[in-house]
Amino acid sequence: MGANIFITEETIDGADDGPLAGKTVAVKDNLSTDGLRTTCGSAMLDEYVPPYDATVVEHLKDAGATIVGKTNMDEFGMGGTTETSAFGPTKNPVDEERVPGGSSGGSAAAVAAGKADLALGTDTGGSVRNPAAFCGVVGIKPTYGLVSRYGLIAYANSLEQVGPIGSTVEETAALLDVIAGADEHDATTRFDQTMDAHPAENSDYAAAADGDVDGMTVGVITDLLDGADDRVVETFEAAVSDLESQGAAVVEVSLDSLEHAVQAYYVIAMSEASSNLARYDGVRYGLSTGKEGNWNDVYADTREEGFGAEVKRRILLGTYALSAGYHDKYYKKAQDARAWIKQDFDEALAEADVLATPTMPVLPPKLGESLSDPLQLYLMDANTVPVNLANLPAISVPAGEADGLPVGLQLIGPKFGEETMIRAASAVEN
Structure with a gap:
């Protein structure tokens, strides 16, 4: 079985030239690919073949990228370890006894294992940053509205963004340059009326990876260090003092609202998920059990058979x-807690240019270790979910290793402040 990185391995050639010519890209299996099976890691969509490309996939092709396959993921993006996939777990290329993180575990593992130069993931509560941290690669969660969500099979609409994964900050930022921009198919990419154009039009994300943090202020969120593994905190603090030696000023910030973030996130995400997944009824597309009877029975049978345990749990809680x-x-x-979290971040970002935390409070768990306790799994998201609730951008960049395992440092920027965040991340990498 190997590392079980791909659900479907198939090559799709892009345009003859473009900024990604000669680059291979792996695509998470919840992004629609015209004529190529797209499963969301679920038995419900085992044989589903979309009739169109997601906007980000179109952008990849236009930029000359070669798509090398659809990557394994937690079912419908619900999980943080890629173990809830109907197609079996993915192994972490750094240590095959451990999880690669999730839900975009296949995408991060593809880059870490050298199976693709770059990858696309999606991030609802950390699903790009978590596997990037666990696999020792770079992952960006863009500001909500920077990248089109058209053709993304949704888990939670108000939280989710498509994000790039790569080996270096500059390469990952170059992929963001390709996928970011307004899209007439997606109202969330309509730019703020206070701007003259969509933020991506006047940005060059790859060029921002110049490592110049002289005079920049980095705010360390102290609330998110409590309870984190000591080895993670030690590696994180060493990386922050390295930024300081490069000319950044480091300040401590505290956000009282963060103690409610995980609870607020799971209520909102599961509520949106229960609504989104209602469409899988055994009638229109996806799995149909073929059983006859009244509609309610057919509907129940289809969902019983098509969804895994974690997805069922989240539908029930959301409903x-x-x-x-x-x-x-x-x-x-x-939703009230979400507004408070947003306000707290705005205040903290008035004091600092970027905010820093460990991406994950723990080192990558062993396969099978965290499945028995869903609550423990949810708490693992403590450092990543607040960013999605506030609709801000964040990046996970390798900060070093602890006991031979990768530790990620997360930098959070202001709304559409991707360039500042990328600049600071490239200094961590240097």
């Missing part, structure tokens, strides 16, 4: 949170 009598108690409260 409960949205149900009459509980909507105000859970969903509305979570």
Whole structure:
């Protein structure tokens, strides 16, 4: 079985020339590819073949990239280890006894194993940054609205962004240059009326990777160091003092709202997931059990057979949170917490140019270790989910190793502040 990085290995050639000519790119299996099976890591979509390309896939082809396959992922993006995939877990190329992170584990593993120069993942609560950290590569979660979501099979619409993964900050930023931009098919990419154009039009993300942090202020979020593995904190702190030696000023910041982030995130994400996954009914596309009977029975049978345990758990919790009598108690409260988190980040980013945390509070767990305790798995997202709730950009860059395993440093920028964040990340890499 090997590392089980791809669900479908197939080569799609791009244009003859372009900024990605000669580069191979692996694409996460929740991004639609015209004529090529797209499963979302689920038995529900085992044989689904989309009739069109996602906008980001079109951009890859136009830029001359060669697509080398669709990568394994947690089912519908629900998981942080790529172990909930209906096609079996992916192994971490750094240590095959460990998880590669998730949900874009196949994409990060493809880059780490040299199976692709670059990869696309999607990030709802850390799903690009988590596997980038665990596999020792670079992953960017762009500001919400920077990259088109058209053709992405959604998990949670208000949180999710397509993001690039690469070996270096500059290469990853160059892929962001290719995929970012306005899209008439996606209203979330409509630029803010205070700007003259979509932010990507006036940006050169790859050029920002110049490593110049002289005079930059880096805010370390102290709340997210508590409870993290000591080896991770040590590696993180060494990388931050390295930034300081390159001329950055380091300040400590605290965001009181973060203690509610994981709870708010899971209520919102699961609520949106339960709504999004209602369309898998055994009638229109995807799995159909072929059983006959009344519609409710057919619907239930299809979902029983098509969805895995983690997806069912999240649908149930999301449906409960949205149900009459509980909507105000859970969903509305979570949205209030989200507004508070956003406000806290804005205040912190008024004091610092970028904010820094360890990407993951732990080292990559062993395969099978975290599956028995979903709550532990959810808490692993503590450092990444606040960024999605605030719709901000973040990058995970390798900060060093602890016990031979990669540790990622996360830098968070202001809204559409990708260039500043990329500049700081390239200094970490240097």
